[in-house]
Amino acid sequence: MIHRKNNVLFERIKVITSLPDAASADLLDIEEVDRLNSSDKLQAVINDAYVSVVGGKFAYVGKDRAKAVNVFDNSKYDIYNGRDLVLWSSMANTHGHIPMTLMRNQTDDHNLHDWLFNVVFPMEARLTPEHVYHGTVLGLAEMIRSGTGAAADMYYHSNSVAQAALEAGFRLNVCCDGKKEGADGKNHVVPEEISDFQSHWQENFGDLIRTSLLVHSVYLYEPYLYRELAQQTSDLGISVQVHISETQKEVDDCIAKYGRRPPAQLDNFGLLSDSTIAAHCVFLDDDDRALLARRGVTVAHNPSSNFKLGSGFADIDAMIKAGIRVSLGTDGAASNNNLNLYQEMRLAGFLAKGLTKDASCLTAPQLIRMATYNGMRGLGFDNTGCILPGWTADLQIVDTNNAAMTPLGNIDAALVYSADSNYVESLMVDGVWLMYKKELKTIDEEYAIAEANKFSASLRA
Numbered sequence: 242m243i244h245r246k247n248n249v250l251f252e253r254i255k256v257i258t259s260l261p262d263a264a265s266a267d268l269l270d271i272e273e274v275d276r277l278n279s280s281d282k283l284q285a286v287i288n289d290a291y292v293s294v295v296g297g298k299f300a301y302v303g304k305d306r307a308k309a310v311n312v313f314d315n316s317k318y319d320i321y322n323g324r325d326l327v328l329w330s331s332m333a334n335t336h337g338h339i340p341m342t343l344m345r346n347q348t349d350d351h352n353l354h355d356w357l358f359n360v361v362f363p364m365e366a367r368l369t370p371e372h373v374y375h376g377t378v379l380g381l382a383e384m385i386r387s388g389t390g391a392a393a394d395m396y397y398h399s400n401s402v403a404q405a406a407l408e409a410g411f412r413l414n415v416c417c418d419g420k421k422e423g424a425d426g427k428n429h430v431v432p433e434e435i436s437d438f439q440s441h442w443q444e445n446f447g448d449l450i451r452t453s454l455l456v457h458s459v460y461l462y463e464p465y466l467y468r469e470l471a472q473q474t475s476d477l478g479i480s481v482q483v484h485i486s487e488t489q490k491e492v493d494d495c496i497a498k499y500g501r502r503p504p505a506q507l508d509n510f511g512l513l514s515d516s517t518i519a520a521h522c523v524f525l526d527d528d529d530r531a532l533l534a535r536r537g538v539t540v541a542h543n544p545s546s547n548f549k550l551g552s553g554f555a556d557i558d559a560m561i562k563a564g565i566r567v568s569l570g571t572d573g574a575a576s577n578n579n580l581n582l583y584q585e586m587r588l589a590g591f592l593a594k595g596l597t598k599d600a601s602c603l604t605a606p607q608l609i610r611m612a613t614y615n616g617m618r619g620l621g622f623d624n625t626g627c628i629l630p631g632w633t634a635d636l637q638i639v640d641t642n643n644a645a646m647t648p649l650g651n652i653d654a655a656l657v658y659s660a661d662s663n664y665v666e667s668l669m670v671d672g673v674w675l676m677y678k679k680e681l682k683t684i685d686e687e688y689a690i691a692e693a694n695k696f697s698a699s700l701r702a
């Protein structure tokens with residue numbers, strides 16, 4: 242399936258972007274005074290901007306229409322009128338189980354261990370690759386509509402998940418399970434399965450798909466299996482997705498079994514690196530945070546899921562102060578119950594302010610950075626997540642001409658505190674429109690909803 246990369250000129254639009262570093266502001270064709278619109282030097286805000294997208298990349302971002310047109314070099318382009326619109330990066334959802342959309346609104350009000358072992362696992366035993374495919378398509382439609390253009394997925398039947406993402410033109414870091422029962426009756430890692438999965442998806446579809454290894458948590462497997470998994474990470478250089486310290490029980494059980502807290506034990510197995518995505522991290526002490534920072538782990542903060550499952554509060558302010566790269570996730574739709582990062586961004590900010598009793602902690606620019614640039618880095622996509630020339634054309638357009646966003650004021654505050662996903666008008670990934678003026682372009686939404694209802698019902702039959 243080939244999607245057309247569009248050449249587009251956005252005219253007189255408001256642009257807001259995180260910056261990877263202060264020097265990258267020089268890539269923008271703006272005066273210093275424009276950058277000062279933000280209190281955060283790692284963020285730029287440009288009013289009445291022109292943005293050119295050519296061949297899947299941003300080619301010009303600045304104030305000069307003639308220069309913006311020049312980059313098309315006489316090839317055709319579409320014009321997008323930016324009146325009352327904000328252009329910013331599409332978001333990255335760094336933790337979730339996308340096919341669990343099929344279990345939405347059916348597994349509620351259980352504490353985590355009861356929820357997982359007594360409610361979720363029995364339903365998952367009935368899953369086929371077809372269930373997973375249709376659950377994924379539904380989740381992708383929901384994410385695209387709510388401003389998300391990239392996600393991590395930790396689930397089973399991963400070829401079906403990756404196939405759905407590829408067809409939708411969606412960025413994905415997808416887990417390979419890669420374990421099977423051996424002759425001894427125990428589960429073992431199957432190295433060929435993991436290397437075949439990795440080479441198939443990354444070599445053929447590396448623009449959009451990254452692969453990683455499913456290491457569910459420190460509590461689900463016996464020690465020999467973690468060592469087999471760690472062997473794969475060093476042999477193949479494959480990244481890891483793992484839940485860490487989601488509940489107090491997990492921490493207590495890990496100390497009782499291994500004499501170490503979960504981060505230290507996973508590190509002892511050899512499973513923490515700068516390509517590890519660690520979901521939750523609700524119960525960390527200072528040593529845990531220092532270790533995660535030292536290893537360069539990306540933390541996926543999932544405040545809605547942590548609240549809903551009664552797990553607790555992750556202290557994001559302390560993580561950022563410790564030097565950890567923090568991003569945002571929704572977790573699965575069975576524990577949230579939506580995949581809407583606008584809600585996570587807002588909740589993450591309020592939670593941090595309430596927890597520290599300091600309203601200046603976790604600012605709107607920081608939350609935007611977590612939702613975009615940090616998330617894309619965590620998923621393994623370089624030069625993605627900022628609106629900068631030479632970076633991939635991943636963006637969303639938000640319509641601000643509505644009562645809830647009037648007056649607009651500071652754009653970062655407007656996006657974090659008063660915007661709603663309903664105001665996302667368009668979304669582009671790698672130069673391809675996945676949603677254009679409210680219409681999904683790569684997913685047949687009506688069909689996706691009908692199929693998801695059918696396959697969801699069969700899980701309960």
Ligand SMILES: [Zn+2]
Nearest residue numbers: 484520572573
């Ligand atoms: Zn999870």
